[in-house]
Amino acid sequence: MKIISVESMILSYEYENAIADAQNYFKRRNAVIVKINTDIGMVGIGESACFGGPPESTKFIIDHELAPMLIGLDPCNIERMWKIMFDRTRQHGRRGIILAAMSGIDIALWDILGKTAGLPIYKLLGGYTDRLIPYASSGFYSEGKDSDKIAEEVSGYFKSGFKYAKIKVGRNPEVFMNPTHNMTDGDKLLYSLEEDLERIEKCCKAAASTGGRIMVDANNSWTVYTAVTMGKECEKLGVFWLEEPLHVDNIEGSAEVAAALAMPVAGYESEIGVYGFRDLIQKRAVDIVQPDVVWSGGFTECRKIAALAYANGMPVNPHVFSSGVSLAANMHFLASLSNGGILEMDQNIYPLRDELLKEKIEVAEDGFVYIPDKPGLGIELREDTIEKYRIA
Ligand SMILES: [Mg+2]
Numbered sequence: 001m002k003i004i005s006v007e008s009m010i011l012s013y014e015y016e017n018a019i020a021d022a023q024n025y026f027k028r029r030n031a032v033i034v035k036i037n038t039d040i041g042m043v044g045i046g047e048s049a050c051f052g053g054p055p056e057s058t059k060f061i062i063d064h065e066l067a068p069m070l071i072g073l074d075p076c077n078i079e080r081m082w083k084i085m086f087d088r089t090r091q092h093g094r095r096g097i098i099l100a101a102m103s104g105i106d107i108a109l110w111d112i113l114g115k116t117a118g119l120p121i122y123k124l125l126g127g128y129t130d131r132l133i134p135y136a137s138s139g140f141y142s143e144g145k146d147s148d149k150i151a152e153e154v155s156g157y158f159k160s161g162f163k164y165a166k167i168k169v170g171r172n173p174e175v176f177m178n179p180t181h182n183m184t185d186g187d188k189l190l191y192s193l194e195e196d197l198e199r200i201e202k203c204c205k206a207a208a209s210t211g212g213r214i215m216v217d218a219n220n221s222w223t224v225y226t227a228v229t230m231g232k233e234c235e236k237l238g239v240f241w242l243e244e245p246l247h248v249d250n251i252e253g254s255a256e257v258a259a260a261l262a263m264p265v266a267g268y269e270s271e272i273g274v275y276g277f278r279d280l281i282q283k284r285a286v287d288i289v290q291p292d293v294v295w296s297g298g299f300t301e302c303r304k305i306a307a308l309a310y311a312n313g314m315p316v317n318p319h320v321f322s323s324g325v326s327l328a329a330n331m332h333f334l335a336s337l338s339n340g341g342i343l344e345m346d347q348n349i350y351p352l353r354d355e356l357l358k359e360k361i362e363v364a365e366d367g368f369v370y371i372p373d374k375p376g377l378g379i380e381l382r383e384d385t386i387e388k389y390r391i392a
Pocket of ligand 1: 244
């Protein structure tokens with residue numbers, strides 16, 4: 001079997017009411033979907049993360065830089081192709097947009113390998129479980145969502161059966177070096193630390209009444225001092241984990257925060273590749289490791305990150321915040337791990353997650369999410385949804 005073409009397309013959804021975290025003010029969300037075609041008609045599907053930049057840049061790299069390296073090669077030699085892409089882009093790659101672009105190609109190759117073997121990817125990777133415990137990931141800032149409204153929102157998740165819910169903090173201009181000082185729309189939806197604490201407190205109260213737990217995600221927005229001070233308050237409230245408290249490059253600082261708190265520090269979705277995660281893990285800057293298959297280097301790189309986490313006694317809870325393809329891919333990855341944790345399920349309105357797959361991935365009546373059990377990713381894309389949201 002040989003690769004004959006690699007295609008990419010951009011899907012885009014515009015929000016009526018923008019949502020925000022400490023790093024982004026989302027007026028729209030985009031997904032870059034990758035398709036690899038072979039000479040025997042076998043097709044692989046993947047997704048490349050495009051967080052933080054125009055999706056056109058990621059598409060350009062896939063189409064013009066990476067695709068030509070792969071034409072004519074056997075799609076089942078995935079390690080080899082990963083290394084070709086990594087080595088030939090080294091002088092301007094190694095992390096960032098190149099690895100994110102490579103991730104979508106890697107996922108599509110694993111999809112082909114699974115279809116060739118007749119096995120779902122999680123089984124191909126060793127298969128640890130066929131079902132996952134989900135957590136509701138939402139609690140974003142948006143216009144008019146005060147502390148009562150966000151508590152009401154998380155109550156809804158607990159009532160619908162979730163045992164965990166994550167909320168956003170960190171749009172705090174009073175904090176030195178806060179991302180809002182320089183980001184686009186950094187003057188909107190700003191909160192004091194005290195107001196953030198009130199949001200956390202009310203959500204924890206809502207959680208306690210149902211036996212649920214709250215996670216708090218600061219998206220790279222705090223300093224060591226702020227993270228330790230806020231973290232100790234979160235601890236008292238029973239917060240389950242504190243996510244990405246500091247700038248991702250402040251590894252020593254994050255290790256200080258992790259050492260100062262009994263509550264685990266989770267992160268860092270904004271790190272990429274095994275070398276970056278090696279430093280976070282070895283310096284114990286995190287207690288919970290959060291790569292993302294569509295962002296950190298595909299299955300090929302993420303399984304290495306997971307092995308490193310395993311060797312250091314750390315669980316892996318993948319970051320999942322994009323289309324239905326990204327959800328399926330991260331589910332296969334998580335289900336293959338003996339040190340896998342719980343599944344992030346984005347609860348924001350997002351048709352590219354809910355309407356892109358022919359069979360929507362949902363929480364089952366028993367509270368678990370079951371891994372698609374067909375070969376490869378086990379998913380098919382809906383052409384009507386692609387037509388509706390495709391911009392390139
Ligand atoms: Mg996060």
